Amino acid sequence: MNYEAVIGLEVHVQLKTASKMFTRVATGYGEPENTLTDPVVLALPGALPVLNKEALDKIIKAGLILECTIAPVCKWDRKNYFYPDSPKNYQITQYDQPICIGGSVEIELPGPSRNVMGEHKQISLTRIHLEEDVGKLTHGANDSLVDYNRAGTPLMEIVSEPAMSTADEAFAFLTALRLAMVQGGISDCDMAKGQLRCDANISIRPVGETKLGTKVELKNLNSISFVRDGIAHEIRRQIAVVGSDGTIVQETRQYDGEAGASAALRSKEMAHDYRYFPDPDLMPVKVDETWLAAIRATVPERLFDRQRRYLEKFQLPYTLTSVLVPHPELCAFFEEAALLSGKPQAVANWIANDLQRELSAAGVGLAASKIRPLHIAGLVALVESGVISSSIAKDVFVDMFATGDLAEAIVERQGLKQSTDTGEMEQWVADAIAANPQAAAGFKKGNEKALNAIKGAVMKASQGMANPQLADQMVRKQLG
Amino acid sequence: MADDLIYQPAARLAALLAAGKLSSVELLQACLARTKAVDGRVKAFNSYDEVGALALAKAADERRAAGQAKGPLDGIPVGLKDVIAVEGQPLTCSSRMLANFVSPYDATVTQKLKATGAIPFGRLNMDEFAMGSSTENSAFGPTANPWDLTRVPGGSSGGSAAAVAAGELPLALGSDTGGSIRQPAALCGIVGLKPTYGLVSRYGLAAYASSLDQIGTMAHTVEDAAMLLGVIAGHDPRDSTSFKAEVPDYRAGLATKKGPWRLGVPKEFFGAGLDPEIGAAVKQAIEFYRQQGCEIKEVSLPLAAEQAIAVYYLIATAEASSNLARYDGIRYGHRSAAAKDAIDIYARSRAEGFGPEVKRRIILGTHVLSSGYYDAYYLRAQKVRTLIRNEFSTVLRDCDALLSPTSPGPAFKLGEKSADPLAMYLTDIYTISVNLAGLPGISIPCGFTGSGLPIGLQLIGRSFDEAGLLAVASAYEQAHDWHRKHPVL
Numbered sequence: 001m002n003y004e005a006v007i008g009l010e011v012h013v014q015l016k017t018a019s020k021m022f023t024r025v026a027t028g029y030g031e032p033e034n035t036l037t038d039p040v041v042l043a044l045p046g047a048l049p050v051l052n053k054e055a056l057d058k059i060i061k062a063g064l065i066l067e068c069t070i071a072p073v074c075k076w077d078r079k080n081y082f083y084p085d086s087p088k089n090y091q092i093t094q095y096d097q098p099i100c101i102g103g104s105v106e107i108e109l110p111g112p113s114r115n116v117m118g119e120h121k122q123i124s125l126t127r128i129h130l131e132e133d134v135g136k137l138t139h140g141a142n143d144s145l146v147d148y149n150r151a152g153t154p155l156m157e158i159v160s161e162p163a164m165s166t167a168d169e170a171f172a173f174l175t176a177l178r179l180a181m182v183q184g185g186i187s188d189c190d191m192a193k194g195q196l197r198c199d200a201n202i203s204i205r206p207v208g209e210t211k212l213g214t215k216v217e218l219k220n221l222n223s224i225s226f227v228r229d230g231i232a233h234e235i236r237r238q239i240a241v242v243g244s245d246g247t248i249v250q251e252t253r254q255y256d257g258e259a260g261a262s263a264a265l266r267s268k269e270m271a272h273d274y275r276y277f278p279d280p281d282l283m284p285v286k287v288d289e290t291w292l293a294a295i296r297a298t299v300p301e302r303l304f305d306r307q308r309r310y311l312e313k314f315q316l317p318y319t320l321t322s323v324l325v326p327h328p329e330l331c332a333f334f335e336e337a338a339l340l341s342g343k344p345q346a347v348a349n350w351i352a353n354d355l356q357r358e359l360s361a362a363g364v365g366l367a368a369s370k371i372r373p374l375h376i377a378g379l380v381a382l383v384e385s386g387v388i389s390s391s392i393a394k395d396v397f398v399d400m401f402a403t404g405d406l407a408e409a410i411v412e413r414q415g416l417k418q419s420t421d422t423g424e425m426e427q428w429v430a431d432a433i434a435a436n437p438q439a440a441a442g443f444k445k446g447n448e449k450a451l452n453a454i455k456g457a458v459m460k461a462s463q464g465m466a467n468p469q470l471a472d473q474m475v476r477k478q479l480g
Numbered sequence: 481m482a483d484d485l486i487y488q489p490a491a492r493l494a495a496l497l498a499a500g501k502l503s504s505v506e507l508l509q510a511c512l513a514r515t516k517a518v519d520g521r522v523k524a525f526n527s528y529d530e531v532g533a534l535a536l537a538k539a540a541d542e543r544r545a546a547g548q549a550k551g552p553l554d555g556i557p558v559g560l561k562d563v564i565a566v567e568g569q570p571l572t573c574s575s576r577m578l579a580n581f582v583s584p585y586d587a588t589v590t591q592k593l594k595a596t597g598a599i600p601f602g603r604l605n606m607d608e609f610a611m612g613s614s615t616e617n618s619a620f621g622p623t624a625n626p627w628d629l630t631r632v633p634g635g636s637s638g639g640s641a642a643a644v645a646a647g648e649l650p651l652a653l654g655s656d657t658g659g660s661i662r663q664p665a666a667l668c669g670i671v672g673l674k675p676t677y678g679l680v681s682r683y684g685l686a687a688y689a690s691s692l693d694q695i696g697t698m699a700h701t702v703e704d705a706a707m708l709l710g711v712i713a714g715h716d717p718r719d720s721t722s723f724k725a726e727v728p729d730y731r732a733g734l735a736t737k738k739g740p741w742r743l744g745v746p747k748e749f750f751g752a753g754l755d756p757e758i759g760a761a762v763k764q765a766i767e768f769y770r771q772q773g774c775e776i777k778e779v780s781l782p783l784a785a786e787q788a789i790a791v792y793y794l795i796a797t798a799e800a801s802s803n804l805a806r807y808d809g810i811r812y813g814h815r816s817a818a819a820k821d822a823i824d825i826y827a828r829s830r831a832e833g834f835g836p837e838v839k840r841r842i843i844l845g846t847h848v849l850s851s852g853y854y855d856a857y858y859l860r861a862q863k864v865r866t867l868i869r870n871e872f873s874t875v876l877r878d879c880d881a882l883l884s885p886t887s888p889g890p891a892f893k894l895g896e897k898s899a900d901p902l903a904m905y906l907t908d909i910y911t912i913s914v915n916l917a918g919l920p921g922i923s924i925p926c927g928f929t930g931s932g933l934p935i936g937l938q939l940i941g942r943s944f945d946e947a948g949l950l951a952v953a954s955a956y957e958q959a960h961d962w963h964r965k966h967p968v969l
Contacts (some may be wrong), residue, residue: 039585043806045578045686046565046587048719078802080849084822089805144822146810275849277858280690280799282720 003204003242005235006212007170008162009227011177012197013187014133014153015058021132021154022049022092028149029193036149043087048281055154056285057295059099059130062156062186064299066177068103068128070292074285080275084146085135093131095276099287100128105160105180106304107172115319120304123173124161131155150194156186162201162212167232174198174224179303183328191223198227203248204238213238214248218255219265230255233262306331314344323352329366330356337373346380350397358401370404379407392416392464418467422474425458425466429474432457443479451475485510486647487966490704491731493650494552497544504540504555508533508599511557515602515648518969523623524633524643526562527570528602533557536599543597553711554597559652561640562603563610564695565684566590569600573686574618575608577807577814577833587684588719589653589695589712596711601649605639608835609804610655610688612636613663613907614897617837622894625668626967627933631891634664634907640698641668646969651708652698657689658792659886659911661696662923666886666936669925669965671953672698673705674911676944677918678723680709681716687803689796690721692915701963702924702954706730709946728947737951740773744879747778748785749910755889761927761935762885765956769883772955779875779882783868784913789905791868792912794848794861801845807833840901865916872917876942881952884910886923886936910938920946924953925962934962 019026023040039047056074063070077095103125111118135151137144158177164170178189178196189196198221203213218234221227233255238248255262301309303325310321324330334351338344355376359369379400383393388411399410411417432454433440442450451472458471485493485507496502512530519525540555549555560566563573565583567590572578586594593600607617615638616622623638625631626646633642637654641664644652654661656674665672674696685695697708710730716722745766750759770776809815809829816828834842848857875882887907897904914921919940926937937956941949957963 042811044565044583044585044812045571045573045581045806046563046583046682046684048683048687050718050720080802080805082805082808082823082826084808084810087806087811089808090802273851275802275846275851275854277798277802277849277854280721281687 002207003239004165004207005231005238006162006203006205006215007164007166007231008201009158009160009164009170009173010199010201011158011160011174013062013156013158013181013189014195015055015156016185016187017052017054017058017154019052019054020152021052021055021130022152023052025152027153031149033145033147034149037151041087041148041152043089049092049279051282051285052154055130056099058154058186059128059156060287060292061184061295061299062181063100063103063128064292064296065180065184065186065302066100066103066105066125066128066158068100068125070287071097071099071101072287073097074099074130074287076279076282076284077276078279079131081272083134084144085137085151087135087148087151091132091134092279092282094129098127098129102126103128105173105177106302107169107176108304109168109172115317117318121169123163123169126159126161128156128158131157162203167228167235170200170231171224171228174227176303178224179326183300183303197222200227200231200234202231202234202238204235204242214250216248216250217252218262219252220254221257223257226255226257229257229260230262233260237262300328314338314348316345316348320345320348320352323356324348333366333373337376340373340377341380343380343384346384347376350376350379354394354397355401358398362401369401371401375400375406382407382411386418386467386469387411388416388418389464389468392418416465418465422470424462425470425474428458428461428466429454429471429478431461433475433478440479486514487700488650489701490553490556490650490699490707491701493556494707497555498549498552500544504537504544504599505534507555508537508557508601511601511649514646515643518626518646519648521624521629521969522626522642522646522648523621524559524604524639524646524648526572526574526603526605526618526620526639529569532568533599533601540597540599550595550597551711552596552707553593555599556651557599557601557649558593558708559602559604559640559643559649560590560600561606561637561652561654563606563655563686564589564653565686566600570603571686572603572620573609574606574620575833575835575838576619577830579619579814581812583684585684588681588716590684592712592714598711602643604637604643604652607636607638607660608838609686609800610636610657610660610693611800611837611841613659613904614892614894615639615664616894616898617835619835624894625891626969627669628891630893631933632667632894634667634887634891636660636664637672637698638664641665641670641672644668644670644698644700645967647966650700651704653695653708653712654698655685655688655693655695656911656915657692657694657796658915659908661698662911662921662936662938663887663908665698665923666938667891667934669928669934669936669962669967670698670700671702671705671922671924671957671963672696673709673922673946673950674914674920675709675713675946676723676920677915678721679713679725679920679944679946681714681719681722683716683718687799689799690803691799692792692796694915702922702950702957703731703734705922706734706950713946723944725944730947730950733947734951734954737948739769739952739955740775741769741880741952742775742777742878743769743952744777744779744875744882746781746785746875746882746884748781749884751785753888753906753909754885755929757929758885758887758889758935762883762937765926765937766883768956768959777879779879781871781875781913783864783871784917785909787864788868788913788916789909791861791864791916792908793844793905794857795865795916797841797845798848798858799845801842801849804834804838804842809833837901868913869917872913872919872940873943876919880942881949882940884938884940886910886938890929890933890935914940919943920949922949922953924957925965926956926960927962928965
């Protein structure tokens with residue numbers, strides 16, 4: 001029998017806010033233990049939560065990016081459970097009225113090759129709500145230590161519909177979601193720092209069946225590739241269990257990415273009664289149209305919308321768009337340079353190839369580099385107008401990157417203008433023909449390609465300064 | 481000198497300080513002497529910091545000498561119920577759980593007291609975590625009623641009420657969740673004011689029931705209660721439930737706001753269970769207002785009278801079960817020495833740290849919120865609460881204030897109701913609905929029983945109309961001298 005998988009993801013994303021969700025203490029990672037605390041974080045007697053508006057702004061923005069419906073009232077509930085990483089022994093969260101409802105994430109599946117766009121799909125979301133993160137436990141041989149630095153960091157929980165059927169789709173979902181959140185300034189989504197965490201609910205069913213199978217929750221998938229591998233592994237495991245007449249048990253499993261294996265954590269019989277109730281310390285917050293409009297104005301263009309625009313308006317090849325589009329700062333740079341230059345494809349090439357290469361070689365970010373869109377536009381103009389050749393332009397780019405001088409100034413300073421001096425050119429051409437008699441004979445017999453060897457010799461003699469079009473004309477003339 | 485100062489209203493003390501006839505150090509020493517003389521019997525204090533308070537008194541005197549006095553309460557000691565945080569001082573909530581806990585921060589009201597130069601002095605006894613009506617639920621032993629040391633002072637702010645009634649302190653702060661300021665004020669023969677929910681910040685008040693808790697003032701006179709309220713009231717950005725209301729000059733309002741008023745008398749608050757002596761005293765007080773030209777109207781609050789206790793014990797316990805979860809022995813507070821792992825730390829520390837009434841309410845509240853019962857209990861209670869609130873606001877549309885007894889009976893014997901929680905809960909029957917409605921309420925002395933126990937008159941006002949409520953109360957006080965009578969200790 002053939003089986004298909006049904007996959008839903010629960011993604012926790014820490015919001016990038018200056019201070020914690022319900023107090024003024026700073027958020028942070030890697031600080032000395034228990035230094036990012038105050039009476040509210042430590043749940044001292046008498047401490048009260050006060051909502052950090054930045055957290056609400058950020059989750060609303062996330063909701064707008066993902067095309068959710070934003071609830072008109074934001075309400076807070078307490079989720080009661082005892083655990084040492086939870087200082088109050090309840091978590092402030094949103095139970096029955098999440099701030100963001102519905103929405104979707106557009107994903108792109110792998111294409112037939114790297115140069116060809118893959119299939120696009122919309123994966124629906126159930127909800128997004130805001131809650132507080134907990135502290136961190138470290139277990140020793142005889143004791144456990146707890147660090148509350150992370151406790152109270154605003155955390156958004158994004159729940160997808162069970163709308164994916166392969167590990168690749170889940171991978172694409174997470175990739176697209178992460179890019180959208182990073183681009184929107186919602187979170188840095190660094191999985192190594194726990195800024196993005198993913199759990200997956202997975203079940204299988206015979207192809208054609210509409211009823212859902214028993215689901216297994218896969219926890220703590222702590223890198224995007226582990227998400228893909230873990231889900232693929234779990235689907236294989238479930239098919240194997242069913243294939244050997246076994247039964248899938250509803251349980252929570254943990255995937256070990258290093259070992260490529262999973263183990264059961266707990267079964268659902270131990271389900272908690274969280275005794276949710278509205279938090280009496282916090283007033284519901286009304287989200288009005290004015291507030292929404294102000295946030296909406298800051299929502300960036302969605303990734304795939306931008307890609308479509310680059311493909312259609314700028315006629316960029318797919319591969320160039322997939323290099324540029326994931327990097328908002330690169331896109332902004334590109335669009336400015338394209339506007340200045342009027343040659344978007346040439347500009348995109350320089351940015352996607354040479355600029356990217358130099359940046360990573362120098363280990364600096366775009367903002368810190370000396371290259372501005374004007375530099376690229378100037379360089380493109382010099383090549384397009386035949387002042388310098390493409391190969392000289394490569395050297396000019398490196399110089400430009402190092403010095404911050406404009407291309408024109410470098411060409412001037414280094415004397416790199418292409419030679420259009422016909423006397424000099426006559427001599428180079430004559431020498432090149434003399435040095436390549438076989439090629440000259442070949443061309444005369446009608447072999448067009450033979451011309452390239454002679455032109456190459458001309459360029460070599462001129463040290464790249466000969467204008468290629470002029471060289472071509474002269475070679476033909478002298479051989480003709 | 482010292483004996484002359486005992487029982488002087490804070491307003492009078494402030495005048496003496498301002499005139500240079502009294503120093504803050506002298507005043508504090510008088511309070512200390514009185515406390516040392518009587519508190520071995522009254523047991524109003526859990527602890528006090530004599531050295532720290534004297535340093536503050538000295539600083540107040542120096543400010544005044546330099547012409548830099550901060551305000552009328554500068555240099556006057558104010559007692560704090562042991563549920564309000566003061567930096568560097570114990571915050572026990574009269575619980576074994578927090579017996580050794582010292583607060584590293586100030587409550588907003590504490591900061592406000594300090595900002596006006598008032599001296600936060602002493603940690604006053606209470607029912608554990610403010611759960612109770614007699615101060616017998618304190619882990620450190622009960623407080624006695626200064627009028628009869630074999631009787632309870634009421635609760636949960638029994639230490640605050642007794643300290644003022646015994647002349648140990650001129651002023652105190654308490655907290656009131658279902659009557660915990662007004663009922664002990666009534667039983668101890670002093671003034672106790674519970675402000676409108678949201679008028680005084682709860683930041684730094686160890687929470688019992690968040691939607692009902694409110695800090696208020698306890699004093700010898702209405703004027704003193706008004707002065708102290710003026711200091712602690714006002715919006716606090718650290719408390720999301722704090723209201724952005726203008727704080728008027730409550731003390732000045734006493735002189736300017738005049739009757740006659742339209743006063744409502746809820747008929748259900750005079751039914752079965754009310755001690756006849758108390759009923760008679762309250763009716764006399766009502767008669768006084770009528771003679772002053774006030775319009776007295778009989779009104780009906782059936783839900784407030786019949787459903788309030790049930791609604792309160794669902795909502796308050798539900799919130800308490802969650803609020804008190806933080807006392808787990810992990811970060812601070814009592815940790816059982818016998819605990820073996822995390823779950824064991826919770827179970828044993830809480831079993832050892834909490835007293836029986838606190839456990840009873842945590843268990844009740846946990847049940848109220850549990851899956852399958854939430855709708856029937858908590859949600860339904862919230863709906864009835866809304867109806868009670870509506871009932872009050874309808875009645876208060878045509879009345880400036882309501883008059884009733886504060887407590888159905890006078891101070892009862894220590895241990896008399898300990899075995900019967902329900903009988904204890906019923907002592908709050910006239911006060912509890914006021915918290916559910918979020919309204920301001922005040923108890924003022926209105927007489928004594930035949931055996932010499934104080935009787936309290938409760939006045940209930942409109943939301944955020946403390947100024948009006950205090951004026952109505954002051955009019956009665958001005959014409960009577962119950963507040964000038966003091967226990968012999």
